[in-house]
Amino acid sequence: MRIGELARATGVDTETIRYYEKAGLLPAPARGSNGYRIYGTEHLERLAFVRHCRALDIPLAEIRRLLEFLLHPETDCTDVDRLIETQLERVRARLASLQALERQLSALRGRCATGRLAGDCGILRELLAAAQEEVRPERP
Incomplete structure (x- = not known):
């Protein structure tokens, strides 16, 4: 499939797909004789994984680490648990910050x-x- 088809199948913008390739999150696709990128099932599955991780607001560097674990299923997954725990702490901190922001805006609205x-x-x-x-x- 071509990049537009991959973008439609995953809901990821074509520029983002190219960025993920440059960042090493997606393997380089084969090129057709016309020079167009040709993506396969591996790209589709990997991109869906990256997209899901991004939806969980996991930073790209951490997604790269998770991908390494996928490539090496025989490794201990303690670091995966730690990585998710760290992300959960980030989310909780943001939630606390957003709740403080809500209080400030409510007080302001009261004016x-x-x-x-x-x-x-x-x-x-x-x-x-x-x-x-x-x-x-x-x-x-």
Whole structure:
């Protein structure tokens, strides 16, 4: 199959497929006499694996490590477990950060008094005050 067919079959953009090839996540495909890339089942399966890992927000470097484990099924998988545990910690940290962001936005939303003019907007005043606080030089 050609790159467009592979892209449609996996839902991965053609530029991303080329990037994954350059990054070593996909093996180089054979080339037809016309110079076009020719992908096989191996590419389809590998790309589906990479796509699924990316959907889990696993970084490319970690996906590369997971692929190595797939290529060497006889190796101990303790590092695979560690890798997923690390990813789970990252997700939990992001969730905590997003929850803090939600609280901040809710508090900011609470500053709104509907039906008022933008010049009297509590949200805009709060955002402006926070921005000014960030750029205010520190006092000795």
